[in-house]
Amino acid sequence: MDSGPESGNAHVPDGSGAGMSNLGYDESQSMAMDQSMGMDSNMFMPQQPMRQPLDYHLYTAPLPHVSSNLQTSNPLHSFFIPDDLRRTFQARHEATYLPVGPSPGIPSELGVYHSLVQLEGPGGPSRVYGHPAPVYRAVSTVDGNVYCLRRIEGFKLVSETAFQAIDNWRRMRHPNIVGLREAFTTKAFNDNSLILVYDFHPDSTTVYDEHLNPDAPPLSMGRRRQGMPIPERVLWSYVTQIANALKAVHSLNLAARNLDPSKVLITGKNRVRLNGCGILDVLAYDGQTPMAVYQQEDLVSFGKLVISMCCEFFQPGQHPAAPLDHIARHYSPDVKNLVLFLISKPQPIKSIDDVIRMLGPRILNELDAMQKFEMDPRWSDTGDRYILKLFRDYVFHSMGVDGKPVLDLSHVLTSLNKLDAGLDERIMLVSRDDQSCLVVSYREIKACIEAAYGMAKKSTAVVHPTGIAIAASAGSAGREPLPHAYWWFFQIIEPLLTFGGAFFAMFQPAKYAADLLPPEVERLTRIMGETSRGGS
Numbered sequence: 001m002d003s004g005p006e007s008g009n010a011h012v013p014d015g016s017g018a019g020m021s022n023l024g025y026d027e028s029q030s031m032a033m034d035q036s037m038g039m040d041s042n043m044f045m046p047q048q049p050m051r052q053p054l055d056y057h058l059y060t061a062p063l064p065h066v067s068s069n070l071q072t073s074n075p076l077h078s079f080f081i082p083d084d085l086r087r088t089f090q091a092r093h094e095a096t097y098l099p100v101g102p103s104p105g106i107p108s109e110l111g112v113y114h115s116l117v118q119l120e121g122p123g124g125p126s127r128v129y130g131h132p133a134p135v136y137r138a139v140s141t142v143d144g145n146v147y148c149l150r151r152i153e154g155f156k157l158v159s160e161t162a163f164q165a166i167d168n169w170r171r172m173r174h175p176n177i178v179g180l181r182e183a184f185t186t187k188a189f190n191d192n193s194l195i196l197v198y199d200f201h202p203d204s205t206t207v208y209d210e211h212l213n214p215d216a217p218p219l220s221m222g223r224r225r226q227g228m229p230i231p232e233r234v235l236w237s238y239v240t241q242i243a244n245a246l247k248a249v250h251s252l253n254l255a256a257r258n259l260d261p262s263k264v265l266i267t268g269k270n271r272v273r274l275n276g277c278g279i280l281d282v283l284a285y286d287g288q289t290p291m292a293v294y295q296q297e298d299l300v301s302f303g304k305l306v307i308s309m310c311c312e313f314f315q316p317g318q319h320p321a322a323p324l325d326h327i328a329r330h331y332s333p334d335v336k337n338l339v340l341f342l343i344s345k346p347q348p349i350k351s352i353d354d355v356i357r358m359l360g361p362r363i364l365n366e367l368d369a370m371q372k373f374e375m376d377p378r379w380s381d382t383g384d385r386y387i388l389k390l391f392r393d394y395v396f397h398s399m400g401v402d403g404k405p406v407l408d409l410s411h412v413l414t415s416l417n418k419l420d421a422g423l424d425e426r427i428m429l430v431s432r433d434d435q436s437c438l439v440v441s442y443r444e445i446k447a448c449i450e451a452a453y454g455m456a457k458k459s460t461a462v463v464h465p466t467g468i469a470i471a472a473s474a475g476s477a478g479r480e481p482l483p484h485a486y487w488w489f490f491q492i493i494e495p496l497l498t499f500g501g502a503f504f505a506m507f508q509p510a511k512y513a514a515d516l517l518p519p520e521v522e523r524l525t526r527i528m529g530e531t532s533r534g535g536s
């Protein structure tokens with residue numbers, strides 16, 4: 001493993017470079033210029049480049065809505081990603097890659113992690129864990145990804161068996177739980193610390209900070225916190241997602257044990273995830289209490305969490321009469337019934353399944369809100385789309401003779417260029433199960449893409465005006481070098497080809513774009529742009 005801050009930082013350009021280019025700063029070019037002029041860049045440039053804030057005001061606001069405009073008239077702004085979406089990505093990129101100078105007391109390396117940055121200023125002991133529990137952002141040398149490190153200060157491990165639940169937590173992959181990667185102890189901070197490594201969710205906040213904490217730090221880009229009261233619709237959305245997470249946790253014979261507003265992370269619009277899972281399994285390990293006891297405690301804590309989300313005045317330990325009265329006056333009777341069920345004594349025992357049964361129709365609402373479309377699994381297996389699906393595999397998912405994936409950018413570029421030219425050259429497309437085989441020309445594939453794109457344009461403009469913005473930016477052939485435009489096209493339709501579905505009727509740009517524009521895609525796109533400019 002590398003040691004010392006210098007070699008540790010050698011990994012940073014892989015991740016932070018992507019971020020820097022987003023910020024409009026190309027460090028490599030200026031370095032190259034300095035070197036070609038025989039100068040030592042360190043003489044003239046600070047090691048850490050000064051970062052200029054982005055000129056957010058330069059992004060155009062949406063044009064005024066004109067109701068008489070025909071849907072087909074393609075207003076100018078429909079060709080660009082909506083500004084709020086762009087700002088969200090920008091904020092996430094900054095939160096992930098913004099370089100920060102060395103901080104006192106923070107080691108430059110910690111196991112396979114380097115470039116540690118503390119996410120919040122030093123605080124006192126955590127309300128949930130009893131120990132100071134700062135959170136750091138760090139880059140892994142193993143995969144180059146950014147992770148979130150939770151450090152429990154001043155914790156001395158007495159028995160290795162305290163780690164036995166960690167393996168189960170590591171297996172947990174759930175959309176409403178922050179994934180735990182690993183846990184270890186360290187003396188790198190000059191004390192005994194426990195470190196738990198979680199997935200990093202940039203620009204996230206907690207339910208406590210978003211709704212309950214009047215002194216919460218400001219959000220990025222001047223966004224306002226929602227504060228209290230939490231609208232009933234949002235409350236049910238949170239409750240459904242937390243119940244969903246608890247169901248998964250209890251099914252794996254685990255217990256969350258830290259249901260608290262500060263341990264529910266908001267990682268997107270109304271998307272919540274249980275955070276800090278597994279910490280109390282190590283911290284408060286006794287090796288005797290059966291998991292069922294902790295699971296019953298989870299349900300009571302869940303009830304208290306719902307009360308906290310309804311009444312800001314609720315304090316742990318307070319008698320529930322006043323909060324329940326408040327809930328009865330401000331929310332529908334179902335909320336009060338749910339809370340009463342959760343905090344009352346079990347007879348003989350209650351389970352998360354009972355809660356899910358009580359939520360019944362609310363779960364359907366949540367499902368509706370998340371997937372306002374009819375899934376048609378055969379959509380991508382029929383008609384022109386099937387050819388596109390096979391062509392997508394041919395271009396981007398090549399396999400070697402040994403069955404292993406091969407990433408060959410020249411093959412990608414050549415294929416996209418031929419596609420752009422609409423050559424009569426024929427290629428053989430084979431499905432992944434080797435059961436179908438089609439021989440088609442680039443000209444025919446091009447016609448399929450144009451038909452699919454035209455359909456997307458027509459339908460998304462009617463159903464979701466911003467959908468067309470994504471689709472249009474995917475295929476903005478006039479503004480990008482053409483292979484580049486096709487690249488984007490495939491990035492956008494990738495999940496649609498994979499999952500099927502009447503996507504034209506339900507195109508959810510925020511949902512897809514959030515999944516589709518990760519830094520890796522951006523990095524690859526840049527590489528492609530550079531390769532094609534280099535004339536390969």
Ligand SMILES: Nc1ncnc2c1ncn2[C@@H]1O[C@H](COP(=O)(O)OP(=O)(O)OP(=O)(O)O)[C@@H](O)[C@H]1O
Pocket residue numbers: 119120123125126127128129133134135148178198199200201202203204205206208209262263265275276
């Ligand atoms: N997995 C994560 N990814 C990204 N950011 C995270 C992650 N976990 C926590 N954070 C950030 O760290 C901040 C602090 O989280 P933490 O759980 O310490 O809350 P807290 O209110 O300080 O609670 P406590 O009283 O336990 O210290 C959160 O607001 C969030 O911005």
